Amino acid sequence: MKYSEAKEKYIQAWGTLGSSWGVNRTMAQIHALLMISTTPLSTEELMEELKISRGNTNMNVRALMDWGLAEKVLVPGERREYFKADKNVMNIGVQVAKERKRRELDPIIKLLNDITNVDGDTAEVKEFRKVTKDLQKFATQTESVLDLFIKSNQNWFFKILGKMR
Amino acid sequence: MKYSEAKEKYIQAWGTLGSSWGVNRTMAQIHALLMISTTPLSTEELMEELKISRGNTNMNVRALMDWGLAEKVLVPGERREYFKADKNVMNIGVQVAKERKRRELDPIIKLLNDITNVDGDTAEVKEFRKVTKDLQKFATQTESVLDLFIKSNQNWFFKILGKMR
DNA sequence: ATAAACTTTCAATATTATTTGAAAGTTCAA
DNA sequence: TTGAACTTTCAAATAATATTGAAAGTTTAT
Secondary structure, three states: OOHHHHHHHHHHHHHHHHHOOOOOHHHHHHHHHHHHOOOOEEHHHHHHHHOOOHHHHHHHHHHHHHOOOEEEEEOOOOOOEEEEEOOOHHHHHHHHHHHHHHHHHHHHHHHHHHHOOOOOOOHHHHHHHHHHHHHHHHHHHHHHHHHHHHHOOOOHHHHHHHHHO | OOHHHHHHHHHHHHHHHHHOOOOOHHHHHHHHHHHHOOOOEEHHHHHHHHOOOHHHHHHHHHHHHHOOOEEEEEOOOOOOEEEEEOOOHHHHHHHHHHHHHHHHHHHHHHHHHHHOOOOOOOHHHHHHHHHHHHHHHHHHHHHHHHHHHHHOOOOHHHHHHHHHO
């Protein structure tokens, strides 16, 4: 396969994947580009490559930095800011897990804690308590797995899991 | 907390969570309702409870069935179709993992297999190969974990993981 | 202090996803 | 068959989300 073709497919696929994972398409594509670049890229270069506006580029680069997936690089003697991505895939996985846990799982666990304490003893309420408690248990277990993954250095996590098969 | 309040919060939260997990809001809310209902619900009842149209209800109930999260219940002597959700939270987790693996991870692994075979030996292409191979490895490891989770009966998976801490 | 080089903001616009509801389709009892 | 009771479809409307680009803001060199 030709490089240009492979690159295009890769960026396109990353964008699609991103959007089904709570990350917007452009953000994922900028990340994809930074991942395969041999040097840090400027806003100009990102705009040029992805054919997107300055504002859009700026917003999504900042979002990537918020997620801990990219950082500024200052080149001595240059005004312009450059950006580079962390290329360690395991780190990326951990970072994404960490952020999504914080943004999604934590609030749900908090909510479930609140609502399992609903008053009443009708069949309806009993069922509600049962279901929400089950969900709470599952969410808490999921949280433990994520914490384990987040804390695990390198690929210890996968190594162990690999042995479990 | 009052039941009506808890219920509302729960349905609202489930909808929000769903949308950041590749499931649309209404689909998630229908699921939430079916989960806490003591009896199967009809299209009419879902429309009424969630204040949504017939078409919307129908589409999303079918989507839930596609995902293996709900099923039709035929009540003898009734024309109307009723729907109920699988209430086993672990099953739901497995089902969602299975579907998302099929819809998202599998295609990406396939793509990565293709594009890591890019031709060329420039620094650019070498970097591309390196990054995509790393991604491939990570995706494959993730696949193994998911397969393990999907195949694991009951909560064996979490039990083992729990011991790892 | 000025202006060039750059970054950030945000109201307007475009795109994408969801929802509606009426019409078409199906099933079944009589 | 017929028609009542129900389900499904899908084009159009609406809502949600992302993008643009020009203006405002900031930084740095002189």
